[in-house]
Amino acid sequence: MISVQHVSKTFRSGGTVTxxxxxxxxxxxxxxxxxxxxxxxAGKSTLIRAVNLLERxxxxxxxxxxxxxxxxxxxxxxxxxxxxxxxxxxFNLLQGRTVRGNVELGLEIIGVDGDARRRRALEILDLVGxxxxxxxxxxxxxxxxxxxxxIARALAGSPKVLLSDEATSALDxxxxxxxxxxxxxxxxxxxxxxxxxxxxxxxxxRICDSAALIEGGRIIEQGRIVSLISTAGSxxxxxxxxxxxxxxxxxDTVIDITFSGGSADRPVIAQLARTYGLDVSILGxxxxxxxxxxAGRTRLALPGSAAGNAAPISDLRSQGMLVEIVxx
Amino acid sequence: MIDPSAxxxxxxxxxxxxxxxxxxxxxxGVSLLITIIVGLPLGIVLVGTEAGGLFESPFGSRRLxxxxxxxxxxxVNLGRxxxxxILMVALIPFTRLVVGTFIGPTAAIVPLAVVAxxxxxxxxxxxxxxxxxxxxxxxxxxxxxxWQIVSKVLVPEALSPMILGLSTTVTSIINFSAMVGTxxxxxxxxxxxxxxxxxxxxxxxxxxxxxxxxxxxxLQALATILARRFAHKSRPAxxxxxxxxxxxxxxxxx
Numbered sequence: 001m002i003s004v005q006h007v008s009k010t011f012r013s014g015g016t017v018t019x020x021x022x023x024x025x026x027x028x029x030x031x032x033x034x035x036x037x038x039x040x041x042a043g044k045s046t047l048i049r050a051v052n053l054l055e056r057x058x059x060x061x062x063x064x065x066x067x068x069x070x071x072x073x074x075x076x077x078x079x080x081x082x083x084x085x086x087x088x089x090x091f092n093l094l095q096g097r098t099v100r101g102n103v104e105l106g107l108e109i110i111g112v113d114g115d116a117r118r119r120r121a122l123e124i125l126d127l128v129g130x131x132x133x134x135x136x137x138x139x140x141x142x143x144x145x146x147x148x149x150x151i152a153r154a155l156a157g158s159p160k161v162l163l164s165d166e167a168t169s170a171l172d173x174x175x176x177x178x179x180x181x182x183x184x185x186x187x188x189x190x191x192x193x194x195x196x197x198x199x200x201x202x203x204x205x206r207i208c209d210s211a212a213l214i215e216g217g218r219i220i221e222q223g224r225i226v227s228l229i230s231t232a233g234s235x236x237x238x239x240x241x242x243x244x245x246x247x248x249x250x251x252d253t254v255i256d257i258t259f260s261g262g263s264a265d266r267p268v269i270a271q272l273a274r275t276y277g278l279d280v281s282i283l284g285x286x287x288x289x290x291x292x293x294x295a296g297r298t299r300l301a302l303p304g305s306a307a308g309n310a311a312p313i314s315d316l317r318s319q320g321m322l323v324e325i326v327x328x
Numbered sequence: 329m330i331d332p333s334a335x336x337x338x339x340x341x342x343x344x345x346x347x348x349x350x351x352x353x354x355x356x357g358v359s360l361l362i363t364i365i366v367g368l369p370l371g372i373v374l375v376g377t378e379a380g381g382l383f384e385s386p387f388g389s390r391r392l393x394x395x396x397x398x399x400x401x402x403x404v405n406l407g408r409x410x411x412x413x414i415l416m417v418a419l420i421p422f423t424r425l426v427v428g429t430f431i432g433p434t435a436a437i438v439p440l441a442v443v444a445x446x447x448x449x450x451x452x453x454x455x456x457x458x459x460x461x462x463x464x465x466x467x468x469x470x471x472x473x474x475w476q477i478v479s480k481v482l483v484p485e486a487l488s489p490m491i492l493g494l495s496t497t498v499t500s501i502i503n504f505s506a507m508v509g510t511x512x513x514x515x516x517x518x519x520x521x522x523x524x525x526x527x528x529x530x531x532x533x534x535x536x537x538x539x540x541x542x543x544x545x546x547l548q549a550l551a552t553i554l555a556r557r558f559a560h561k562s563r564p565a566x567x568x569x570x571x572x573x574x575x576x577x578x579x580x581x582x
Contacts, residue, residue, distance in 0.1 A: 049465075052469055054465055054468060054469060078471040078472070078473060079471065080471075081468070081469060081470065081471040082470070082471040084469070085469075086466070086469040088462060088465070088466060090460075090462055092460065092462040092463050092465065092466035093463075093466075094463060094481065094484065094485055095485060095559070095560050096484045096485055096487060096488075096558060096559075096560055097484070105467070105470060105480065106470035106471070108476075108480065109467070109470050109471055109472045109473075109476055109480070110471070137560040138560075139560055153466075153470075154469075157470065157471075163469075
């Protein structure tokens with residue numbers, strides 16, 4: 001649905017040159033929620049703004065729903081943007097318009113007539129749970145409500161893609177969850193493809209099907225979350241299940257086991273103890289529900305060297321678990 | 329010297345004031361209208377042709393944008409720096425060309441508009457610069473054309489400070505309209521000079537000051553309330569309540 005190919009963007013201000021994006025490529029499949037995570041200054045904001053060409057890349061191509069945006073004339077680009085809704089960190093609502101007026105903005109731009117516009121706006125406001133606030137002004141709303149208006153505005157023109165530029169970063173944790181649930185609901189009910197950027201791992205955990213890690217203007221790692229968690233050495237997986245620093249335990253082998261899907265509810269540790277007579281100690285564990293499935297990572301200390309523990313480790317691997325030896 | 333005890337003094341004063349006020353309102357009203365019609369787009373183009381602005385490259389040419397910006401900046405600065413009394417006299421040939429004469433209230437409209445346009449354009453520029461660029465991005469992301477961004481985002485969102493700017497503008501137009509009166513433009517300034525100064529009638533002078541003061545006060549109150557109404561910083565219910573209070577103040581002239 002969204003294809004970004006070899007996009008680079010450099011900013012020059014005064015004497016300093018900043019390479020915000022360096023040869024970035026990513027593919028977002030239809031109907032999925034794709035999260036780009038990175039710290040501030042990593043280039044994620046430039047990346048999402050390049051998708052609807054609010055920021056035109058220096059090189060590379062951006063294709064959304066079959067339209068190669070980077071090749072379109074200004075008028076065609078405006079038409080193509082109507083298929084791409086966008087929500088912003090600071091909501092960007094017009095203060096002088098009511099909630100309904102804000103939602104109608106996009107429809108006015110397309111040229112929908114007054115009556116149809118009003119009906120559509122109320123329908124969408126109902127969807128985001130703000131039907132009773134149609135006549136209120138943004139100044140009277142809470143942050144979460146403002147973002148719901150932002151989402152309603154983005155959805156009014158029935159886009160195929162929703163871009164979310166740190167939509168929950170200005171919100172408290174509880175409101176963040178409710179907004180994320182709303183995004184998930186829209187994704188499921190309307191089949192909307194969502195590309196979001198965030199600096200919060202929780203956002204990725206809660207709603208994303210796929211994720212990319214961006215750092216210094218480059219994509220370090222990307223893929224579907226289910227496959228990322230079973231990829232050895234994945235930084236995203238490590239950040240999804242933070243286990244902290246590896247302790248130094250002389251004479252022991254420290255292993256990280258990642259479970260996902262079927263292996264998650266198996267009594268692994270008991271099995272190890274029973275079959276191999278090992279005194280397994282648990283150093284840490286993180287369990288999350290990702291994409292509706294239990295997934296987790298456990299750090300265990302097995303007595304003896306890695307070579308000595310070769311049999312139990314290969315046994316675990318044969319059960320479909322990812323086992324990484326992180327210390328011995 | 330006018331004798332205040334003469335039987336027709338007060339009706340004469342009233343008559344003179346009525347005509348003077350009418351002329352002033354006419355001069356100020358028409359030049360204000362012209363000021364808005366020319367100054368608003370001028371202010372928008374001034375902001376837009378700046379680097380990174382909405383019209384930074386008209387017809388695809390950044391150079392053209394820069395030239396337009398420089399030229400307009402120059403004109404605005406020139407218009408604002410020349411003292412009005414000099415501008416008024418210097419404009420006489422132009423006024424004669426436009427109106428056919430340089431005497432009378434209609435002729436006075438020309439220098440008044442010329443001085444007010446750059447003033448208001450600056451106010452518009454400042455007001456529009458205050459609009460959050462995020463709003464422009466939001467409109468762009470919805471596929472808005474530049475014209476739609478101006479008409480649906482920039483102008484409505486800057487309305488409140490622009491109204492306040494307009495009220496400052498109209499106050500200076502009233503101020504300058506009195507000056508025009510001294511060179512046979514008519515209006516309240518003319519009354520003050522001919523009766524109050526040349527014929528030593530303090531009562532005429534005081535009456536003119538009161539009338540001008542009331543006009544300025546009413547316009548200022550009107551602008552403040554309109555600006556608050558469009559700002560939507562407070563709850564609209566409160567602005568609703570403020571309206572009857574305005575009507576009262578218009579009636580009583582408070």
